Each structure stands twice: as structure tokens, then as C-alpha cells.
Amino acid sequence: MSALVAHLDVPPGPGGTTAARTAARTVLQAWGFRDADWLYDATVVVSELVANAVRHGGGILALTLHAVRGRVTVIAADCTGAPPRRRRGDQTGGRGLAIIETLSRAWGVQPYGRGKCVWVLLPACDGR
Ligand SMILES: Nc1ncnc2c1ncn2[C@@H]1O[C@H](COP(=O)(O)OP(=O)(O)O)[C@@H](O)[C@H]1O
Ligand SMILES: [Mg+2]
8 A cells, every 4th residue: 555645834923832723624525534532632742742842942833644554654854953852740830741642653863864753653543
């Protein structure tokens, strides 16, 4: 089976994360991923990845969804080489990576130009 790939532009500004989340949900539904809980979790991962790229990564360059044999990877490219690092949660946040780890099978970082890509492999979707 060939891979399905979607490149989503993330608008700059405060609405970017919500726009990315909505667009990702629409694409995944169009690809046949219909389980409501899985879709919800996938959009949470997208939100946390995009928020981190914007807040810590110097801005998001590209958001990519990749599906092959029913397995979806979400990839966010940003502008800095510094990798995500778990930190203790407090009133300022610090739970995004923990949430991503809970909702994913695996995640990692790859160099991308002068920055990096953070990729997250989602669990298989039962409702597909
Ligand atoms: N894309 C990124 N680029 C650089 N650093 C990151 C990135 N994502 C996360 N981090 C680092 O990892 C830490 C933990 O991320 P996270 O758990 O989402 O907490 P929060 O975003 O609330 O600080 C961040 O505080 C930041 O130092
Ligand atoms: Mg975060």
C-alpha cells in the first residue's frame, strides 16, 4: 500500500495551533480514520507538537501527516536544533511531552535544515 502524505501550513499567530488541529482532523477523517477517541488523541498530539514548535522551537516550518498501512506519523519541523526535554509539570505547563508519550507508540527527533523535526508515531486506529 502506498503512503498517504499531507503537508499542512500552520498560520502564524495565536490561531495557528487550533487551525493545525482542525486541519489534521479533517485530513485523517478523509483518509478513513473514523474512531472518535483515536481522532481526539491524534489532534491532541498535533496541538502539543505545534505549540512546542511555536513556543520553544523558534516557529513551525512544516507540519506533515504520514500514513502507511494504517499507521500515522505526525511530524513538526521547527527552526532550532535543541531537542524537547521532559520537565517537571508546574503551573506554567511542562506536561506536553508526557501527554505525547502517553498517546503515542514512539517519538523522536531528526535534524532538519538548521532546525529539527519532532516525529510522533500514533497507535493503530481500531475504527479503520
Ligand atoms: N520543539 C521544541 N524545541 C525545543 N525545545 C522543546 C520543543 N518542544 C519541547 N521542548 C522543550 O521541552 C520542554 C518540555 O515540553 P512540554 O512537556 O511540552 O512542556 P511546556 O511546553 O509546557 O514547557 C519544554 O519546556 C522545552 O524546554
Ligand atoms: Mg509544550
